[in-house]
Amino acid sequence: MQLDHATIVTGDPDTARRFFVDIAGLTEGARPPFSVDGHWLYLNGRPALHLIAATAPAVSGPAAPRIDHLAFRLETAAEWQALLGRLDPAGVGYQSARVPQMGVHPAEQQLFVALAPGVVIEFVIALHHAQP
Incomplete structure (x- = not known):
């Protein structure tokens, strides 16, 4: 699936x-x-x-269902650099975070963009590809 x-x-x-x-x-x-x-x-x-x-019209409430975020995985350093090359000139703000290595899973770099209220987009890549 x-x-x-x-x-x-x-x-x-x-x-x-x-x-x-x-x-x-x-x-x-x-x-x-x-x-x-x-x-x-x-x-x-x-x-x-x-x-x-x-x-x-949008309805707000404390228990309104929503999608928390969508995540896109990037595979190469070139893809990551291209993303940054589009975000920064467009003035799109983001927050970054690192996911530490966990067992055999390598450390990862994440970027979070608040697209609209309640809609967050995550971009994630293996940390070694995010390093300049």
Whole structure:
């Protein structure tokens, strides 16, 4: 079993699309003609992220269900440097964290971007690839 896709419902799907295409490096692709606006964003040739325009006003509450974050794993130092090369000039803020080595799992570097209230995007890579 594998993750098929994630869906984010947002009042501003175009801004989210720009982030995921211009910063995260996904590509916009074909999408069926649904009755609500949105975008399908592709990763490695597959539609991995669906952005859908919210059709109702946001409701807040202490127990409102939400997606905590989406995580994208980068595999090479070149991918990591390219990501940083897009984040910084675009003025996109982020927080970084390190995950220490745990048994056979190597240490990792993480970047967290607050895309919108309640929507966090994580980028993660093996620490040795994140070192300049």
